[in-house]
Amino acid sequence: MANGAETTVGQALRHGARLLRDDAGLAAEQAREIVRAAPDSADGWRLLGAALRRLGDDEEASDAELRAIAASVRDPGLMQAATALVDNDLPTAEAILRPHLKAKPTDVAAIRMMAELAARVGRLGDAENLLRRALELAPAFAAARANLATVLYRQNKPVEALAELDRLEAEAGPEISQQNLKAAALGRLGSYEEAITLYRQVLDRQPMQPKIWMSYGHMLKTVGRRDEGIAAYRRAIALAPALGEAWWSLANLKTVRLCGADIAEMQAALETPGLSDEDRLHLHFALGKAHEDEGEARAAFRHYAEGNRLRRTQIRYDPTEIVEHCRRSEALFTADFLAAGAGATAPRPEPGNAAPDPIFIVGLPRSGSTLVEQILASHPLVEGTMELPDLPAMVRRLAGPEARGGRSLYPDCLAGMDGEALRALGAEYLERTRIQRRTDRPYFIDKMPNNWAHVGLIRLILPTAKIVDARRHPLACGFSNFKQHFARGQAFAYSLEEIGAYYRDYVGLMRHFDRAAPGMVHRVIHERLVEHPEGEIAALLDFLGLPFDPACLRFHETERAVRTASSEQVRRPLSRDGLEQWRDYGAWLGPLKAVLGDIVEAYPEVPEK
Structure with missing residues (x-):
């Protein structure tokens, strides 16, 4: 012009x-x-x-x-920004988008691109706000709405994600990628059968999609349809032999034994030109499990170590943050503070929400917590849910924005809260978790292991809730974490030294609460539970105030969805087979032993009655 x-x-x-x-x-x-x-x-x-x-x-x-x-999108500047995003050159993209949006703050295409940039660097809240602004300006912008659904899902907001996906479907009909996300969101809400039906519909239309076959397998595994899950994983592998996550998903069933032909196929996949680190690390974890099944400890450990090395390069983890959190928690949650309640100068009734519904199972991953959950979920008064993300999400909010001097406001912020504020937090937790309740049973389980770090918060906001600490031998638990690739979180688990330090911090903080509030936490020692189930289960139920029920001894017969890595193991009777497996790898566990030190000798540590 x-x-x-x-x-x-x-x-x-x-x-x-x-x-x-x-x-x-x-x-x-x-x-x-x-x-x-x-x-x-x-x-x-x-x-x-x-x-x-x-x-x-x-x-x-x-x-x-x-x-x-x-x-x-035909604007030359935005075309350059789009190219930078494709190349993952985020600084260049940001340098173009910021001045563009300052000049044209209602340019919806640019807002969506800035939201994508924010999501790429993990600022999901910023991405959500940007996408909501884009849709406020252009409600029919389907691509932005699809992006918003994804960002909501990644923030553990499946209900909101489903609302956006339903609107997209109503306006434009079903679309494969959106149906796939919808199935995943339904699964996160516990609507597993509905999710399975939707995955099946997607695969009927697009049967050559290996990652959707893999997701379908995850859902089948969760509800106990083991053989169908295995077939789905095998289909994914047939379509994409180098898809490492599918191999690991198969190995992660724990009860599946990978054969020599599988090992050869995975080794060949490692030689695939241009293989991503993501596929490579999953293949190494799967090969570790396959060689372990063959009794080849040296080869198994070599693959586990390489998988962990690759994964550790991908994540940010600072062990000193846990150390500092534990130090500040011990300073705050003294015996007097816990007895009196936050902000009190003299003992008085505890201020939190009095609802007795939640049973928290805490500890480390791979400690036997899923077994404890399955036992309790077999009781007619207790509902099993899953590892609920709600308490950690509330903690992140309490911690405050990172910009505030780089120091978390949590847990110190609890000291200034009165009873009304604490009751509100307890009510918020109950409301957030209500979506996971499927029965009218009076109690439900929150089995998020990492909530051990928030036992003090639980005590303040839900003082009548029960807390169960599932504990396993430190070397057995430590090695089990080392050979487990987690779908998300658990950043401590990819180095033997960091696993040992994390276990020490956990034991130290739990020891503090044993002293500051005796009887607040009931400890279940995994090895004792396996050896003497009836007595240990009776003691657990007594702590929870529940009558003994024989169904708890027949936990493996209970039909329910289980999402963790132990899903297949807890559907079988108790066995001693896994108790001593770590000893075959003792020669390579020196770094773990060195950090644990006297924790190993002190195990099991059970508070005095």
């Missing part, structure tokens, strides 16, 4: 913006003139969309907004 024409369009846009403040009808007429003269003017289409919204003509407004987006 000639400079004169550009000047004329610019003047018209400025005039249209002034009109928009006072007369949307005149602003719409001005905008129509602009887009007739300059059909590629994103600003003109945006002006028209805004004017039509104010006039209540939503259908035409949506059309104008989508035309504005289509014109924006």
Whole structure:
């Protein structure tokens, strides 16, 4: 366009913006003139969309907004930013997008790109806010709504994600990627059969999708349809022999034994040109399990070590943060503080929410916590749910934004809370977890192992809730974590030294609470539970105030969804087979033993009654 024409369009846009403040009808007429003269003017289409919204003509407004987006993506600057995003050159993309949005804050295409950038660096809350702003400006922008659903899912907001996905489906019909996300969100809410049906529908339409076969396998495994799950994983591998996560998913069933042919196929997959580190590390973990099944400890450990090495390079983990959290927790949660309640100067009734519903099972992953959960979920008064993310999410909010001096406000912030604030936190937890309840049983289980770090918070906000500490021999538990690749979280678990330090911190903090609030936590020693189940289960039920029920001894007959790595093991009777497996690897566990030190000799540590 000639400079004169550009000047004329610019003047018209400025005039249209002034009109928009006072007369949307005149602003719409001005905008129509602009887009007739300059059909590629994103600003003109945006002006028209805004004017039509104010006039209540939503259908035409949506059309104008989508035309504005289509014109924006042809902007040379945004094309450069898009190229930078494709190349994962985030600094370049940000350097282009920030000034662009400062000049054109309602450019929805640019807002969506900035949201993608924020999501890439883990600022999911910022990404959500940006996408909501984009949809406020252009409600029909389906790509932004699909992005929002993904960001909500990644923030453990499956209900909100499903709402966005349902709206997309209502407006444009079912789309494969969105149905796949919807199935995953349904699974997160415990609607497993509905998720399985949806995965099946997707695969009927697109049967050559290995990752969807793998997700389908995950869901089948969760509900105990083991053979179908294995077949789904095998189908994924047949379609993509180097898909490491599918191999690991198969190995992670624990009860599946991978054969020599599988080992050869995985070794060949490791030689695939351009194999990603993600596939490579999953293959190493799967090969470790396969060689372990063959009794080849040296080869198994070599693969486990390489898988851990690769995974450790991908994650940020600072062990000193746990040390500092434990130090501050011990300083805050003294015996007097726990007895009196936060902010009290003298003993008084505890201030938190009095609901007795939750049973928290804490400890380390791979400590036998899923077994304890399965036993309790076999009781007619107790509902098993899963590893609920709600308490950690509340803790992240209490910690405050990282910008505040880089120091978490949690747990110290609890000292200034009165009873009303603590009761509100307890009520929030109960409300957040209500979506996971499927029965009318009076008690439910929250089996998030890492909640050991938040026992003090639980005591304050839910003082009548029960806390069970599932503990396993430190070397057995430590090695079991080392050979486990976790789908998410557990950043401590990819180094023997860091596993040992984490275990020490856990034992130290639990020892503190044993002294500060005797009887608050009931400890289940895994080895004792395996050797003497009836007595240990009776003691556990007595602590919980529940009558003994023989179904708890027949826990392996209980049909329920189990999402953890122990899902298949807890569907079988108790066995001593896994108690001493770590001893075959003792020659390579020196770093773990060195950090644990006297913790090994002190095990099992049970508080005095």
